[in-house]
Amino acid sequence: MNDLITVVDWSRWQFALTAMYHWLFVPLTIGLALIVAIMESIYVKTKNVKWLAMTKFWMLLFGINFAIGVATGIILEFEFGTNWSNYSWFVGDIFGAPLAIEGIVAFFMESTFIAVMFFGWKKVSPAFHLTATWLTAAGTALSALWILVANAWMQQPAGMEFDPEQMRNVMDNFWAIVFSDTAVAKFTHTVSSAWVLAGVFVIGVSCWFILKKRNVDMAMDSIKVASWVGGIGILVTLATGDMSAVNVAKHQPMKLAAMEGLYRGSCGQELVGLGVLNPDKKVGDDNDPYLFDIAIPYGLSFLATHNPHAFVPGIDDLIEGIELTREGDTIRTIGYAERIAIGREAHEALRAYDSARANGDDAGMEAALKDLRAAYPYFGYGYLDSPEEAVPPVALTFYAFRVMVMAGGYLLLFFAVALIGVYWRQGWLKNKVVNWVGMFSIVVVWICSQSGWITAEVGRQPWVIQDILPTRAAISEISASSVMLTFWMFAAVFTILLVAEISIMLTQIKKYSKEDITTISKS
Amino acid sequence: MNTYFCQWVAKPPGISVRMKTRNENNGILHRIYYLYRDGFRGMTVGRYLWALILIKLFILFFIFKLFFFPNLLNRDYNSDEERAQAVRSALMESDR
Numbered sequence: 001m002n003d004l005i006t007v008v009d010w011s012r013w014q015f016a017l018t019a020m021y022h023w024l025f026v027p028l029t030i031g032l033a034l035i036v037a038i039m040e041s042i043y044v045k046t047k048n049v050k051w052l053a054m055t056k057f058w059m060l061l062f063g064i065n066f067a068i069g070v071a072t073g074i075i076l077e078f079e080f081g082t083n084w085s086n087y088s089w090f091v092g093d094i095f096g097a098p099l100a101i102e103g104i105v106a107f108f109m110e111s112t113f114i115a116v117m118f119f120g121w122k123k124v125s126p127a128f129h130l131t132a133t134w135l136t137a138a139g140t141a142l143s144a145l146w147i148l149v150a151n152a153w154m155q156q157p158a159g160m161e162f163d164p165e166q167m168r169n170v171m172d173n174f175w176a177i178v179f180s181d182t183a184v185a186k187f188t189h190t191v192s193s194a195w196v197l198a199g200v201f202v203i204g205v206s207c208w209f210i211l212k213k214r215n216v217d218m219a220m221d222s223i224k225v226a227s228w229v230g231g232i233g234i235l236v237t238l239a240t241g242d243m244s245a246v247n248v249a250k251h252q253p254m255k256l257a258a259m260e261g262l263y264r265g266s267c268g269q270e271l272v273g274l275g276v277l278n279p280d281k282k283v284g285d286d287n288d289p290y291l292f293d294i295a296i297p298y299g300l301s302f303l304a305t306h307n308p309h310a311f312v313p314g315i316d317d318l319i320e321g322i323e324l325t326r327e328g329d330t331i332r333t334i335g336y337a338e339r340i341a342i343g344r345e346a347h348e349a350l351r352a353y354d355s356a357r358a359n360g361d362d363a364g365m366e367a368a369l370k371d372l373r374a375a376y377p378y379f380g381y382g383y384l385d386s387p388e389e390a391v392p393p394v395a396l397t398f399y400a401f402r403v404m405v406m407a408g409g410y411l412l413l414f415f416a417v418a419l420i421g422v423y424w425r426q427g428w429l430k431n432k433v434v435n436w437v438g439m440f441s442i443v444v445v446w447i448c449s450q451s452g453w454i455t456a457e458v459g460r461q462p463w464v465i466q467d468i469l470p471t472r473a474a475i476s477e478i479s480a481s482s483v484m485l486t487f488w489m490f491a492a493v494f495t496i497l498l499v500a501e502i503s504i505m506l507t508q509i510k511k512y513s514k515e516d517i518t519t520i521s522k523s
Numbered sequence: 524m525n526t527y528f529c530q531w532v533a534k535p536p537g538i539s540v541r542m543k544t545r546n547e548n549n550g551i552l553h554r555i556y557y558l559y560r561d562g563f564r565g566m567t568v569g570r571y572l573w574a575l576i577l578i579k580l581f582i583l584f585f586i587f588k589l590f591f592f593p594n595l596l597n598r599d600y601n602s603d604e605e606r607a608q609a610v611r612s613a614l615m616e617s618d619r
Contacts, residue, residue: 167614
């Protein structure tokens with residue numbers, strides 16, 4: 001059992017490491033592709049060589065990021081086959097189909113249009129080149145779509161039916177998977193957050209140009225484009241974040257309770273803006289969950305349901321199956337002890353099905369299948385020993401969510417200042433402190449982006465597929481030592497690649513900052 | 524007359540259409556070929572990046588995938604039925 005926990009933990013750490021590392025590059029690729037496409041559009045429209053120089057400079061940084069990041073996501077697929085083989089089989093074609101589409105789209109769009117982007121300046125017409133750049137931008141976002149659809153399905157399983165004979169979930173409605181609430185919110189939230197990240201990156205690098213008094217004109221125009229992309233991006237991110245919160249409240253209420261450190265909910269539930277969790281707080285006890293908190297009245301009820309007086313259940317409420325009406329009357333929902341019992345019934349039904357199948361008993365198979373279908377929505381609870389096992393790590397989810405929200409608030413202000421500065425108060429952007437803040441914000445936006453993923457993925461524990469399969473059941477029979485070994489190997493390779501990327505980027509930024517616009521435009 | 528004849532011989536109407544099509548096809552293929560060839564030849568930073576990509580792909584596919592990340596179900600079982608049975612056993616055992 002201890003070895004199982006170690007294997008699960010190390011496999012989770014390994015998956016987190018590779019996913020987070022991959023996610024360092026993806027949002028910059030998505031966002032920077034859009035910014036480059038806008039800059040090139042302005043160049044094609046105005047024929048101003050400055051915009052050509054800007055396009056080429058940011059395209060170069062896009063290329064460096066793309067080259068270092070490309071194929072880092074493939075490691076996740078390796079891990080599915082080795083560390084998570086039960087899961088890989090169990091999800092069947094639901095995961096396979098979107099990933100196959102992603103592979104084909106990514107290969108054809110990226111290998112074709114990126115080549116035209118970089119090699120085609122003097123080979124194809126400006127309109128064709130511009131089309132290739134826009135298609136690259138669209139292709140990067142589309143690549144993200146399919147993996148996010150697959151991820152969303154894990155958070156909100158839809159459009160499938162479990163086939164006990166194949167022992168896997170079979171897709172029965174492709175569009176229900178693609179257009180589930182969670183998939184739509186996740187895709188729009190993630191892509192818009194990528195625009196934000198790239199916007200901050202471009203502004204931060206431009207601030208360095210201004211600080212060094214090199215190509216200031218080019219830097220100011222870069223800030224204009226990046227401010228619009230990032231500014232619109234942060235507004236869309238806020239709106240889609242709201243959409244995500246409503247979805248989480250509906251489909252993953254335990255995750256929402258963990259995000260808030262909420263154990264006992266109420267009608268008109270407040271939202272903890274800033275707080276420190278009480279480390280001694282346990283599920284079911286009477287300790288105060290916070291050592292310190294600053295709360296916004298009615299905030300969580302409004303965030304979760306758009307109704308400031310609605311009831312939002314806490315961890316204890318969910319476990320006990322309690323929900324309250326606005327008048328304070330108690331409504332019983334299915335508590336977690338009951339879910340565990342239903343989950344075990346589902347397992348028994350599956351065993352009965354297998355036994356009937358082995359005996360050629362068609363009537364027995366049909367009866368067992370009926371029982372299995374009825375209990376299947378709680379299949380995963382059958383693996384739990386106690387309701388407390390269904391509670392995610394509260395502290396990590398709570399703090400990661402706050403870091404994301406606070407950084408998001410800061411970025412909203414950041415883009416407002418950038419837009420005002422670049423259009424009406426250009427003196428602000430020539431201030432050294434502002435330049436340093438701009439550069440420092442590059443770190444903030446990456447922390448924000450990674451915190452979002454930590455909230456989403458840690459908050460859904462213990463499930464690898466919500467309510468259907470817990471993480472510990474998804475693991476393969478492998479040794480902890482082999483996972484530990486590959487974890488450290490990945491860590492070493494990733495560190496080397498990251499150092500390579502940063503150093504190549506910094507070298508190019510320094511080099512191009514010393515070139516004049518005409519030279520860059522001819523590069 | 525002689526001039527017209529020579530022009531006709533050099534570029535007969537029927538054949539010229541076919542030749543033009545073939546030339547155009549060749550042109551497109553050539554242009555794609557030269558796009559990549561000249562692009563790769565003219566790279567500066569790209570050379571380092573391609574070297575990095577190739578080293579990375581080698582490490583990923585020839586070291587990690589080959590030696591450390593086999594697809595366990597594909598390696599250990601020959602048919603989908605056997606794989607389904609293995610997952611069934613694993614999932615039904617782990618709840619006990």
